[in-house]
Amino acid sequence: MAIIHRRFPCTAGGALIGIVSALVLLPTPSAGKIMCGTPFTSSCVASSDIRYDSAHTNDLIEQDSNWEHFAGLWKVDIKAFDGENNPIAPSPYNPTTGRGDPYNNAVAVGFYNHSFSGSRFKADRIYMLGPAPAEFCAQPLIPPLVNFSETAGGNSICGETGRAVKAGFLGTSTYEKDGTLNAFRYYGGYSAYSDWFDTNSSYYSNIDQSTVIGLVVFEPILSQNNVFFYVDDSYTVAEIQQAMYIMGSPGFRDNYVLATMYKLNEDEWLDAIDEAYDTFKIADADRINPSNSECLVPGSCPTEEVWSNVGRDPNLSESPYQEPPATVKAGPIVGFCVLGFALVLFAIYLLVRHRTKQQEHRFRGHFVRTMCTRISVRQSVGAISPDALAKEFAKIDSVQNNGYIDKDELWAFVQTGKAGEMSEDDFGALFSAMDMQGRGKVSFVEFCTFLSGCGDQFDEAYEEKNTLDKEHLMKNNARRLSRLSQMHLTDSVE
Numbered sequence: 001m002a003i004i005h006r007r008f009p010c011t012a013g014g015a016l017i018g019i020v021s022a023l024v025l026l027p028t029p030s031a032g033k034i035m036c037g038t039p040f041t042s043s044c045v046a047s048s049d050i051r052y053d054s055a056h057t058n059d060l061i062e063q064d065s066n067w068e069h070f071a072g073l074w075k076v077d078i079k080a081f082d083g084e085n086n087p088i089a090p091s092p093y094n095p096t097t098g099r100g101d102p103y104n105n106a107v108a109v110g111f112y113n114h115s116f117s118g119s120r121f122k123a124d125r126i127y128m129l130g131p132a133p134a135e136f137c138a139q140p141l142i143p144p145l146v147n148f149s150e151t152a153g154g155n156s157i158c159g160e161t162g163r164a165v166k167a168g169f170l171g172t173s174t175y176e177k178d179g180t181l182n183a184f185r186y187y188g189g190y191s192a193y194s195d196w197f198d199t200n201s202s203y204y205s206n207i208d209q210s211t212v213i214g215l216v217v218f219e220p221i222l223s224q225n226n227v228f229f230y231v232d233d234s235y236t237v238a239e240i241q242q243a244m245y246i247m248g249s250p251g252f253r254d255n256y257v258l259a260t261m262y263k264l265n266e267d268e269w270l271d272a273i274d275e276a277y278d279t280f281k282i283a284d285a286d287r288i289n290p291s292n293s294e295c296l297v298p299g300s301c302p303t304e305e306v307w308s309n310v311g312r313d314p315n316l317s318e319s320p321y322q323e324p325p326a327t328v329k330a331g332p333i334v335g336f337c338v339l340g341f342a343l344v345l346f347a348i349y350l351l352v353r354h355r356t357k358q359q360e361h362r363f364r365g366h367f368v369r370t371m372c373t374r375i376s377v378r379q380s381v382g383a384i385s386p387d388a389l390a391k392e393f394a395k396i397d398s399v400q401n402n403g404y405i406d407k408d409e410l411w412a413f414v415q416t417g418k419a420g421e422m423s424e425d426d427f428g429a430l431f432s433a434m435d436m437q438g439r440g441k442v443s444f445v446e447f448c449t450f451l452s453g454c455g456d457q458f459d460e461a462y463e464e465k466n467t468l469d470k471e472h473l474m475k476n477n478a479r480r481l482s483r484l485s486q487m488h489l490t491d492s493v494e
Contacts, residue, residue: 036326064179
């Protein structure tokens with residue numbers, strides 16, 4: 001800005017140029033990166049795509065308020081069917097593989113605890129299966145298959161005791177910021193071969209206020225489709241349809257489930273669990289305490305590292321959707337360049353005009369003062385008689401004496417030194433102002449016309465003469481007073 005101030009005068013044009021320059025050269029928030037969304041740069045992608053908006057919330061419920069309906073404590077009545085639409089029958093248990101359910105799988109009950117915390121979701125669930133029917137328990141089995149399974153209370157008794165299963169999964173919001181829940185870790189009864197397993201191919205989403213859909217992929221074996229449909233306006237009852245398919249076998253359905261969820265308060269939920277333990281004949285040692293503050297099963301309470309690296313919690317990890325570098329708009333820049341150029345020209349025009357007026361006032365004043373040393377000064381040019389003007393014109397035209405004043409004659413006149421010296425630039429401007437027809441010589445008419453525009457200069461010359469006359473009079477009076485004082489002093493001495 002200091003360079004601009006030195007180059008241009010302190011005028012309105014100079015100030016405007018300074019302001020425009022300050023706006024155009026305004027620094028960006030981060031060094032080396034052009035800020036998007038300004039009048040001079042391209043619009044931000046984030047303005048039309050929330051995935052690129054780092055300020056947009058990662059909170060699941062804030063992204064989609066329908067998740068509030070899904071949260072809470074639920075009792076779920078379950079009916080399960082095989083791929084041929086028959087109620088799922090008990091299956092022998094294989095101690096070697098840990099597979100098989102020697103219980104009544106066709107009718108079960110579940111208790112869900114769905115909780116949301118910012119960008120995170122946790123589903124802790126307890127399932128209860130009743131005792132197997134007598135005909136299953138009576139059938140002969142080929143070892144190592146048995147009709148009982150290992151439980152916390154020891155071996156179950158076929159047909160007499162049921163089974164309680166702990167299960168659940170974890171989820172986070174996604175980089176899409178559209179309210180989708182990414183389910184990434186399944187544990188307990190949802191994991192057939194270990195305490196838990198991770199997947200990046202499962203999600204849940206609200207397609208409207210009444211419907212939640214989910215896709216769960218158990219690679220490389222099964223995929224499961226889930227639909228939750230709220231059947232009342234208070235969102236306390238929901239119908240569930242769940243279908244599981246064999247991966248790699250299009251159209252082959254392994255089983256499906258029809259269920260109804262009922263939202264309960266905490267006391268109702270705990271009472272319903274205790275009642276179900278008795279109804280499904282769960283041994284005391286196998287009963288799960290849902291109020292236990294410990295993780296329901298190993299892996300259900302992950303570390304922050306798991307939330308970040310496995311769950312890809314958007315609050316802990318970097319989104320792949322980063323605002324691309326902005327580009328500079330050509331239109332505004334060209335416009336400001338044109339405006340800046342126009343302002344520069346305007347400032348130059350003001351400067352030249354100012355200097356021209358100063359020069360004009362200077363050479364007119366010099367000429368008038370030179371004339372006033374040769375003629376009687378009047379308060380205005382109109383008070384000078386035509387004869388006096390003609391005589392002064394003739395004195396200047398004393399060399400050629402041809403009725404015109406040429407450059408040499410005028411130069412000789414202004415260089416008399418009585419009114420000070422005039423520069424060659426000022427003299428050139430003076431002659432150009434007098435030579436109105438551009439012929440290289442000044443006529444008497446042009447001479448008089450030029451003098452008619454010198455009213456201010458005549459006023460100044462008149463004031464100067466009056467001031468000088470007053471000063472001269474005061475000096476004379478002072479000298480006379482001094483002489484009188486000396487004479488008076490001499491007479492006193494004598």
